[in-house]
Amino acid sequence: MAHELTTADGVPLRISLERALLRSRIRAALLVVPLMAFLLFAFILPIFDMLYRSVENSIVAQVLPETVVVLRDWDETGDALPDETVFETAVADIQAAFKAKTLGRLARRLNYEKPGMASLLRKSGRRSLRITEAPWSEQLIKIDRKWGDINLWRLIKRESDHVTESYFLAAVDMRLDDLGAVSWQPENRQIYLQLFWKTVWMSGLITILCLLLGYPVAFLLATLPLRTSNLLMVLVLLPFWTSLLVRTTSWIALLQHEGVLNDLMVVVGLISDDGRLQMIHNKIGTFVAMTHILLPFMILPLYSVMKTIPPSYMRAARSLGATPFTAFVRVYLPNTVSGIGAGSILVFILSIGYYITPALVGGRTGTFISNFIASHVSVTLNWGLAAALGVILLALVLALYLLYDRIVGIDNMKLG
Amino acid sequence: MRLLFGSSALAMGVVLGAGTALAVDLTVVSWGGAYTASQQKAYHDPYMAENPDVKIINDDSAAEGLAKLRAQVESGNVTWDLVDMVASDAITACDEGLIEEIDPDAMLAAAPDGTPASKDFFAGTLTPGGTNCFVPQIVYSTTFGYRTDAFEGEQPSTIADVFDLEKFPGRRALEKKPIGNLEWALIADGVSGDQVYEVLGTPEGVDRAFAKLDTIKDSVVWWTKGAQPPQLLADGEVAIASAYNGRLFSAIAEKNQPIAMLWDWQVFDLDGWVIPKGTPNKDAVLKYLMFATDTQRLADQAKFISYGPARYSSGPLVGKHADLGIDMKPHMPTNEANAKTILNFDYVWWADHRAELDERFNAWLAK
Numbered sequence: 001m002a003h004e005l006t007t008a009d010g011v012p013l014r015i016s017l018e019r020a021l022l023r024s025r026i027r028a029a030l031l032v033v034p035l036m037a038f039l040l041f042a043f044i045l046p047i048f049d050m051l052y053r054s055v056e057n058s059i060v061a062q063v064l065p066e067t068v069v070v071l072r073d074w075d076e077t078g079d080a081l082p083d084e085t086v087f088e089t090a091v092a093d094i095q096a097a098f099k100a101k102t103l104g105r106l107a108r109r110l111n112y113e114k115p116g117m118a119s120l121l122r123k124s125g126r127r128s129l130r131i132t133e134a135p136w137s138e139q140l141i142k143i144d145r146k147w148g149d150i151n152l153w154r155l156i157k158r159e160s161d162h163v164t165e166s167y168f169l170a171a172v173d174m175r176l177d178d179l180g181a182v183s184w185q186p187e188n189r190q191i192y193l194q195l196f197w198k199t200v201w202m203s204g205l206i207t208i209l210c211l212l213l214g215y216p217v218a219f220l221l222a223t224l225p226l227r228t229s230n231l232l233m234v235l236v237l238l239p240f241w242t243s244l245l246v247r248t249t250s251w252i253a254l255l256q257h258e259g260v261l262n263d264l265m266v267v268v269g270l271i272s273d274d275g276r277l278q279m280i281h282n283k284i285g286t287f288v289a290m291t292h293i294l295l296p297f298m299i300l301p302l303y304s305v306m307k308t309i310p311p312s313y314m315r316a317a318r319s320l321g322a323t324p325f326t327a328f329v330r331v332y333l334p335n336t337v338s339g340i341g342a343g344s345i346l347v348f349i350l351s352i353g354y355y356i357t358p359a360l361v362g363g364r365t366g367t368f369i370s371n372f373i374a375s376h377v378s379v380t381l382n383w384g385l386a387a388a389l390g391v392i393l394l395a396l397v398l399a400l401y402l403l404y405d406r407i408v409g410i411d412n413m414k415l416g
Numbered sequence: 417m418r419l420l421f422g423s424s425a426l427a428m429g430v431v432l433g434a435g436t437a438l439a440v441d442l443t444v445v446s447w448g449g450a451y452t453a454s455q456q457k458a459y460h461d462p463y464m465a466e467n468p469d470v471k472i473i474n475d476d477s478a479a480e481g482l483a484k485l486r487a488q489v490e491s492g493n494v495t496w497d498l499v500d501m502v503a504s505d506a507i508t509a510c511d512e513g514l515i516e517e518i519d520p521d522a523m524l525a526a527a528p529d530g531t532p533a534s535k536d537f538f539a540g541t542l543t544p545g546g547t548n549c550f551v552p553q554i555v556y557s558t559t560f561g562y563r564t565d566a567f568e569g570e571q572p573s574t575i576a577d578v579f580d581l582e583k584f585p586g587r588r589a590l591e592k593k594p595i596g597n598l599e600w601a602l603i604a605d606g607v608s609g610d611q612v613y614e615v616l617g618t619p620e621g622v623d624r625a626f627a628k629l630d631t632i633k634d635s636v637v638w639w640t641k642g643a644q645p646p647q648l649l650a651d652g653e654v655a656i657a658s659a660y661n662g663r664l665f666s667a668i669a670e671k672n673q674p675i676a677m678l679w680d681w682q683v684f685d686l687d688g689w690v691i692p693k694g695t696p697n698k699d700a701v702l703k704y705l706m707f708a709t710d711t712q713r714l715a716d717q718a719k720f721i722s723y724g725p726a727r728y729s730s731g732p733l734v735g736k737h738a739d740l741g742i743d744m745k746p747h748m749p750t751n752e753a754n755a756k757t758i759l760n761f762d763y764v765w766w767a768d769h770r771a772e773l774d775e776r777f778n779a780w781l782a783k
Contacts, residue, residue, distance in 0.1 A: 104511020111768060118767040122511070122546065189772070191779040198782075257587070258652045281637055364592070364638050364781040372778070378483040380774065381508065 054387035057164035060156065063106040064093040068160040076154045077179075086153075087136035091128055098125035112382060113166060113176075114155055120146050151178040167388035192369070192389065196396070199368045202286065203351040209291045210298040210347045211340065217295075218302035218339075223311070240296040248357050251289040255280040255361075281363030289361045294350055298343035305339030341408045349397055369393060440700040441471045446500040448476030449643070450666060454720035455500075457738070459708040466707075470700060482509060485692055489514045494694040497701045503544040503552070503686040504763050510549035516691040516698070517548050523702055524551065525710035527729035536711070536727050541686055545763040551709055552688035552726035554717065557749035557758075558596055559682035561646070561664040564674045566655035575681045578656055579604040579632055586655025589648045592638035594777040595766060596658070596683050599759055601628035603681055613762045622773070626780055638781070649675050661749050665722035669740060669747070679754040685761060686726065724750035 005013040061068045066089045074082045097103040103125045110117035124143050131139045141148040158180050159166070169175055169182060173190040177183045184190065217236065221229050239247060254260045262276045271277065279285060309332065317327035355370035362368070369389060376386035444460070446452045452474055460472045475496065477484060482505045488494045501509065509515045518524075520542050524533035534542060541552040562572050563586075572584050579601070590597055599612045605628045607615050615621035637654055639645050645659035646667035661682070667673045689709070691701055707713065714725035715733035722744060725734065734744050745751055 101511075101513035104508070104513065107511065107767075108508070112771055115772045116768050119764050122764070122767075126546075185775075188779055189775040191775055191782060194782065256651065256653055359640065378480045380771065381483060381486065382771065 050387045051391055052387075053383055054167050054391050055163045055165070056384065057109075057159060057166075058162050059106055059109045060159045061162060063097045063102045064090065064156065064160075067093045067156070071153070071157045071160065074153070074157065076157050079150060081137070081148065081150055082153050084134065084136055087140055087147075088134070091131050091136050091140060094121075094124055094128045095131075098128065108381070110155065110159065112170070112385070113159065114152070116146065117152075117155075120144055120152075154178055154180070164384075167384040168392075170385050171388040171392055192372070195367075195369045195372060196392065199352055199370070199393075200396070202283065202366075202368070203348050206287060206290050206294065206351050207298075207344050207348045209287065210295050211344060213291065214295055214298035214302060214343065215336075215340075218299045218306055221299070221303045222306035222309075236296055236299055239292070244293065244356060245360075247293055248289055248360050251285070251292070251361060252280055255285060255288065280361050281366075283362070283366040285361035285363065286358050286366035286368075289357050290351060290354060293357060294347045297346045297350060301342040301346065302336060302339040305336050305342075309335045337408070341404070345401070345404055348400070352393070352397060439469050439471065440697055441473055442497045442697060442700060442704060443473050443475055443495060444498045444500075445475045445478050445481055445496050447478045448474075450662070450721055452476060454717050455708075457720055458717035459713055462713075463704060463707050467703075470704065472704075481505065485509060485514055486512065489693055492694070494692050494696070496692050497695045497697050498705065499690050499692060500553075500687060501550075501690050503541075503550060503688070504761065504766065506550040506688065506690050507545040507547050507763055507767070509690060510547035514693055515549045516693055516695075518542070518551055518691075520551075523706065525706050527711050527727065529729065531729065536729050538726050538728065541688075541726050544686060545767070549690055550686075550688050551690070551705060552686045553709065553714060554687050554723035555684055555726055555750055556687055556723045557661045557682040557684050558591070558658055559661050559664070559749070560656055560658055560678035560680070561649055561667070561675045562656040562678055563649055563652065563654075564676050571676070572656060572678055573680065574678075575600055576604045578678070579628060581632060581635060584655065587635045587637060587653065588632055589637045589639050589645045589654040589657035589659075591658055592640050592781070594773045595761070595770070597629060598622070598625040598773070599683070600658075600681060601625040603759075604628060609681060609757060609759055612759065613765050616769075617765070622776070626776075629780075646673070646675070649673065661747075662721050662723050665747050669722075669737070669742060677754075679749075679756070681757045681759050682749055682754070683759045683761060684749065687723075688726065718744050718748065722747040722749075724748040 007013055007016045067086065070086050070089050071082060074086060094103065097106065103121055107118040107121035110121070124140070124147070127143045128140070137147075146152055155178075158176065166176060170185075171192055173185045173193050174182055175185050217232075221232055221236070223229075224232065252259070256262070257276050257278065257280075259280070261279065262271070265271045266273050266276065279288070313331050313335070314327055317331045318324070322330065352368075353370050355368060355374050358366055358368045359371050359374075362371070370393070373386050373389045373393070376382045376389070444455075446455055456474070460474075464470060464472060478500045481499050481501050485496065485499060486509075488496065499515075506515070510517075520534040520537070521532045524537075526532050527536040537552055538555065541555075542548070542550065544550055560572075560575075560578055564571070566586050567584055570583075572578065572580075577584050578588065598616060602612050602615055602621065602625050603609055605624060616625065637648060639648065639657075642660050642663055645654075645657035646663045648654045649657050649659075650667060650671070650673045656678070661677070664675065664677060668675050668677070689705060691698065691705070695701060709727075711727055711729040712733065714727050715730040715735075717723070718725055718730075718734045719736070719738040725731065731750070734748065736742060737744055746753070749755065
């Protein structure tokens with residue numbers, strides 16, 4: 001008959017132990033709380049806010065609250081304009097919005113869907129104040145005959161929901177036509193799909209270039225005597241610590257038309273003075289500068305993996321009769337796969353989201369999707385479209401990450 | 417103990433409160449570099465000398481001014497007191513209710529001869545696009561500069577020359593956006609300046625502008641930051657570049673580069689102040705604004721940078737460059753000889769078509 005052990009004050013030992021453990025667990029949790037709170041407010045919530053902005057569309061219902069309600073009864077598939085009640089309500093809503101200064105935001109929103117809405121609403125705001133009695137529709141159409149365009153009312157009705165798919169459609173070069181059917185943008189306005197594709201394949205090539213250049217360097221770092229390898233390590237890390245902008249602008253000085261490299265080739269006689277090569281402000285510029293900037297992210301994980309491979313492995317392979325090449329391919333290379341995986345995914349994901357360097361050296365052909373996201377955030381202020389593009393980019397990275405996990409296995413990754 | 421603590425906290429509060437009532441920190445957002453320096457010397461320093469209780473803190477993030485302002489106002493956490501903006505951004509901000517309305521005659525200083533502010537600022541500049549939130553400081557222009565050693569014999573002098581690669585071979589630098597470039601392309605193609613927006617308003621007109629840009633596309637370096645084109649010219653990377661006139665002046669006069677100005681169809685634009693809605697220091701800002709936009713102060717700024725003051729009464733007061741001692745009047749975009757042909761942006765037209773043409777322009781670039 002086992003009787004329960006108790007502590008000196010009579011509490012069962014099991015409970016007492018649990019209490020003590022709980023206390024230490026709480027203490028441990030409390031230590032993490034500041035970080036968790038920081039991540040929550042500075043990282044996770046903003047991301048969700050951004051995700052939401054890509055579909056958020058409350059502005060139409062906010063600015064034209066009554067119009068949106070009366071428009072529900074109007075059949076937009078017919079070819080008759082909304083009736084007089086709708087026009088009367090719309091005039092009242094526009095007047096109120098003009099006084100509250102909210103019309104401008106609506107104008108921007110609707111102008112994304114239909115060029116010309118911005119000036120129409122701006123013009124109608126002040127002039128609508130003159131309309132005080134029926135006939136409402138006639139007077140509104142007199143301000144601008146666009147008010148008599150049935151497609152305009154279809155647009156307002158379509159966008160009166162609190163969520164919209166139009167940002168996502170725009171982000172993949174599509175749009176809703178006047179009747180609300182999904183269609184492609186006119187060809188001369190299609191830009192984003194090809195940019196996504198370009199971002200992915202250029203990032204992939206940059207990753208491969210980093211691997212080809214970084215692998216031998218990491219090998220040297222891991223195998224040379226300590227004195228030499230330390231010096232080499234400094235050479236790898238020094239650019240790593242230098243400002244990104246400085247490194248990028250240095251490449252401009254080196255590669256530009258009248259730059260160091262072209263000058264040198266002219267002096268040596270490789271090219272004529274008129275035949276100077278265009279190596280910057282295009283894809284080549286982006287490849288060179290990005291590969292240089294991201295190289296340490298490839299070298300360091302590779303180095304940390306190679307450092308753990310005992311030199312005796314290679315010696316053993318050689319002594320068993322393998323040629324240096326076979327020994328490398330069959331023994332050394334498989335041992336570095338985890339480093340290759342880690343470096344590649346690091347470089348690829350960083351590269352896919354890069355925007356300062358492509359913006360400075362990419363010219364017109366070497367820019368990435370992130371350049372357009374940045375421009376929609378800070379220049380055009382189309383945050384909905386920026387958010388939609390961002391969501392797609394995020395989804396793309398996650399998909400590639402999962403694919404990577406499937407093929408290589410995330411457990412095989414080793415960052416250091 | 418608690419009582420004691422409470423009262424000392426109260427005392428501290430009183431002291432701090434008195435302190436803040438005396439001293440005000442004004443956060444003024446501008447473009448940085450030579451431009452902020454000119455404002456510092458012409459506006460901030462004299463104002464702080466007169467008002468020792470005010471401290472002006474420069475924030476150089478005007479390039480993202482509109483986006484950050486919107487974020488601040490939307491989150492209800494406004495930390496800026498005064499923001500330097502171009503007119504088109506001010507129109508957007510005013511339309512969206514992000515900035516305070518301005519009553520010129522009540523809030524701005526009259527001219528020395530008593531002309532009220534509403535009449536003394538260049539006509540229409542206080543109300544760009546029909547808004548009323550903007551106080552212009554300067555008229556700046558986007559115009560062309562060319563390397564004086566790039567061409568033998570005849571030098572380029574018209575916008576058509578910019579687009580003429582046969583007569584004036586060499587690479588060009590243009591700003592990486594449709595605004596301005598489309599207008600110039602049409603003018604170079606023979607459209608008269610006052611009909612540009614009429615033509616651009618038709619699909620054929622837009623096609624025509626892009627077709628003209630096509631003729632030089634392969635020879636263009638596209639710039640995004642104002643500092644780039646003078647650098648491209650100085651390095652000999654391009655022969656002709658569009659640039660802000662103040663940047664070109666600085667490269668030519670202050671840095672002695674072999675560059676000359678080409679003033680044909682310069683695009684006028686305005687840069688000025690706006691007050692964020694919800695600034696905690698509105699009274700102090702208004703007092704500063706009254707000082708910083710008076711006739712003398714605007715004329716003073718032109719001593720340090722070659723942008724034209726936006727008041728009629730400031731024009732005659734523009735003097736010599738503060739360091740170089742050269743007369744600044746011939747370098748002003750508003751100077752008669754330079755302003756024979758000018759293009760004024762149609763802000764309202766661009767507000768309608770910007771999103772659409774941005775996409776088309778970017779798609780055209782990527783091709």
